[in-house]
Amino acid sequence: MSFIKRILSYPLSVVHYLFFGLTIVVFHPMQWFALKVFGYATHKKVVDILNLVLVWSLYILGTRVKFVSKHKIPKDVPLIIVSNHQSSHDISPISWYLRGVHPKFVSKIELGKGIPSVSFNLKHGGSVLIDRSDARQSLSALAKFSKSLEKNKWAGVIFPEGTRSKDGNPKRFSENGVKIICKYAPSAYIVPLTINNSWKLVSNGNFPLNVGVKLHFEVHEPIAVNSMEFKDLFQKVEETIKNSVTL
Numbered sequence: 001m002s003f004i005k006r007i008l009s010y011p012l013s014v015v016h017y018l019f020f021g022l023t024i025v026v027f028h029p030m031q032w033f034a035l036k037v038f039g040y041a042t043h044k045k046v047v048d049i050l051n052l053v054l055v056w057s058l059y060i061l062g063t064r065v066k067f068v069s070k071h072k073i074p075k076d077v078p079l080i081i082v083s084n085h086q087s088s089h090d091i092s093p094i095s096w097y098l099r100g101v102h103p104k105f106v107s108k109i110e111l112g113k114g115i116p117s118v119s120f121n122l123k124h125g126g127s128v129l130i131d132r133s134d135a136r137q138s139l140s141a142l143a144k145f146s147k148s149l150e151k152n153k154w155a156g157v158i159f160p161e162g163t164r165s166k167d168g169n170p171k172r173f174s175e176n177g178v179k180i181i182c183k184y185a186p187s188a189y190i191v192p193l194t195i196n197n198s199w200k201l202v203s204n205g206n207f208p209l210n211v212g213v214k215l216h217f218e219v220h221e222p223i224a225v226n227s228m229e230f231k232d233l234f235q236k237v238e239e240t241i242k243n244s245v246t247l
Contacts, residue, residue: 009061009208016060016209023053024117031120040126047121048099054092062212063201067097069219078149078156078188080181080225082237084170084245085159086198093217094157094193101155106145106177108132126154132162142177146184155191156181160238168199168247173238175230182225182233192220192237194244218244 027050035043055065073079079101083090095103104126112129113119122129128145130138149156158181160173182188196216201209220240223233 005211006208009211012061012211013208016057017207019057019060020054023050023057024115027053028116028120031117031124035124043125044102047125048096050117050121051092051095051099055096058089058092058201058215061201061209063215064213065093065215065217067093067217067219069097071219071221073101073191073219074189074222076153078153078185079222080149080178080185080188080190081155081157081193082178082190082241083157083159083193084195084241085161085164086168086195087164087202089201089215090159090195090198093215097217098155098219102126102152103155103157104128104145104149106130106142106156106158126152128156139180142180143184146181149181150185150187156185165199166203168196168245170242170245173234173241175234178234178237179230182230186226188225189222190225190233190237191222192240194218194220194241196244196246216246220244 027046030046031043031050034046058065081094081098081103083094091105105122106128107122107130109129109131111119112123121127126148128141130141132138145156148154158177160175160178161171162174163171165171194217197213198215200213203210223236225233227233
């Protein structure tokens, strides 16, 4: 980071966090009201706007977000969006730009409480919270989640690395979660997604955030779950994602 960017990163990070914090606090009761009074469809619209505003909060840092999708995403079928994972800032762009397919996330159980708006949406918006220390809970929750994707024709988002890459280099992909979702959502298509440069926002930690980062999301060609053996499918998806990572 240049000296000028380093200096700017401090005040801009403060403004970003103030805007971010205010946003999730304001949208929390809006979500509750929308869900309790009007139901899922209205709640989904509120969450979409929430994620748009959170994307805007990145612009305060001079961040630019580019979402590239050259392939037609199948409609009226469940989707499994498989992606590398670089920071928490991956979530709002995925949620906003892919809002048309109703993205729901596989998240760790710790995120299910304590974070305004975020925790509420994870618990009540169709996502799944798994306890990575409890194999039985994780398997049961993922199976139930997968059946929901199959029934509602939603998109499940899973990061098979299990944790964020701190330097952009993808970690080993674990097949277990993807395999369970494929089993219980057999009519799904897997949509590989590559994320680049998100890690640079937090390369110095959560404060200050880096400024002027160019986030890049690339949607790859969807693959029908039933088009090949799972082993070959998983290998193809992992290679497709990792081959498009730039450092």
